Amino acid sequence: MMHALKKSEPSRPRCAVLDALRFVLALWVTIGHYKMFPLFAGVNEATPVGRFLVHAWQSVVFGSPAVIVFFVISGFCIHFPYRGDRKVEVGRYYLRRYTRILIPVAAALGVYQFVGQRFVWWGESSILWQSPLWSLLCEEIYYAVYPLLRRLRCVVSWKRVIPIAFAVSVGVAAAQRHAVSWYDCGPLGTAVILLPVWLLGCLLAEEVETLQAMRADEWWRIWMWRFGVWFASWITEMAHFKAHLHLTQTMAWFGIIAYLWVKNEIAWSKTHAPSRVLAWGGLWSYSLYLVHSQAADLWYVLNIQNVGPRLFWCGVILGSLVGAYAFYLVAERPSHRLARWLGTARSDAASGSAGWEPSNIGTDAGAANATTI
Numbered sequence: 001m002m003h004a005l006k007k008s009e010p011s012r013p014r015c016a017v018l019d020a021l022r023f024v025l026a027l028w029v030t031i032g033h034y035k036m037f038p039l040f041a042g043v044n045e046a047t048p049v050g051r052f053l054v055h056a057w058q059s060v061v062f063g064s065p066a067v068i069v070f071f072v073i074s075g076f077c078i079h080f081p082y083r084g085d086r087k088v089e090v091g092r093y094y095l096r097r098y099t100r101i102l103i104p105v106a107a108a109l110g111v112y113q114f115v116g117q118r119f120v121w122w123g124e125s126s127i128l129w130q131s132p133l134w135s136l137l138c139e140e141i142y143y144a145v146y147p148l149l150r151r152l153r154c155v156v157s158w159k160r161v162i163p164i165a166f167a168v169s170v171g172v173a174a175a176q177r178h179a180v181s182w183y184d185c186g187p188l189g190t191a192v193i194l195l196p197v198w199l200l201g202c203l204l205a206e207e208v209e210t211l212q213a214m215r216a217d218e219w220w221r222i223w224m225w226r227f228g229v230w231f232a233s234w235i236t237e238m239a240h241f242k243a244h245l246h247l248t249q250t251m252a253w254f255g256i257i258a259y260l261w262v263k264n265e266i267a268w269s270k271t272h273a274p275s276r277v278l279a280w281g282g283l284w285s286y287s288l289y290l291v292h293s294q295a296a297d298l299w300y301v302l303n304i305q306n307v308g309p310r311l312f313w314c315g316v317i318l319g320s321l322v323g324a325y326a327f328y329l330v331a332e333r334p335s336h337r338l339a340r341w342l343g344t345a346r347s348d349a350a351s352g353s354a355g356w357e358p359s360n361i362g363t364d365a366g367a368a369n370a371t372t373i
Helices: 016-034 048-058 064-082 090-114 134-155 158-175 182-210 216-241 247-269 276-282 285-295 297-302 308-343 346-351
Strands: 005-007 013-015
Touching: 013 016, 016 064, 016 247, 016 276, 016 285, 016 308, 064 134, 064 182, 064 216, 064 247, 090 134, 090 285, 090 308, 134 158, 134 182, 158 182, 158 247, 182 247, 216 247, 276 285, 285 297, 285 308, 297 308
Parallel strands: none
Antiparallel strands: 005 013
16 A cells, blocks of 8 residues: 555554554543643633533543554454455464553453552453453454354345444334443443444455545545544533533444544555654554553652642653553563464465554554554
């Protein structure tokens, strides 16, 4: 895909634009947990104008829709090496997926315990559901059933499967219409509601090679999509908090907008290389998703006081980034290399090409390693 793909090693081009998107999304989730930069710190919220400025500014970033975009990217990455009539070696597929995902998760759980977080393993309050790991659990379900879904796709196209998935999603969401969050729907219910979003990523994997590149004079078009996806996420935020139309009812539909946005970003990247810094950040965005809260403790360890709210916010975000990158070097990158080693040689040679190495946030679930082919 021209600038979107570059050679990182023999026969393994990388889709840099998805790396860049993953870092932006993981950082968006991180900032969403800490709130926006305190631009209006010190403004008197007792006045109508002051209250409006503070609350409007804080509503700019909403993390939940970013995770939905990760589901689109995840479906894309999983299906890309198996599009068309390419064979799925099921045993090798499962071995690579779970090596890639579960080693960083185990390491993250160790970090959670190290910083003093107490949690339970099973039940409604399980750490696997009551934490950022919730999206990972959905991913595990999708990974488990993907071979069956792909076999279904070989009988009928994704364009027939996806409407059925949406119909089931709407039905399950309607049955859970009083659910305030995904925790109320449970892992299986959530996975069913969001399945069509993940399948849209699979559809995009089959569309990408014939996708027409955007021209240089169409820069306004990609920026309209970027603003549009942000505005749609803001609308879902307002609907959730103000109109009591909760995420369980809106996120599957937001997934359609997310799919169209990612599709347009790929089309733009065919003639415009993404930022190298953002693409590099995408390599460890899964780690940022997994441990951003715990990594922020690096700032608190310094015990720097009286620096003001703005510098304090910058310190927290910097601590998250530095700690997440250290986690990537120690835990995520070795697991990625092991998974790649387990899946190389015979399977890639037999298929005639290598596969996209997914990361997820919600996608390996958080965002993660290089999207490689």
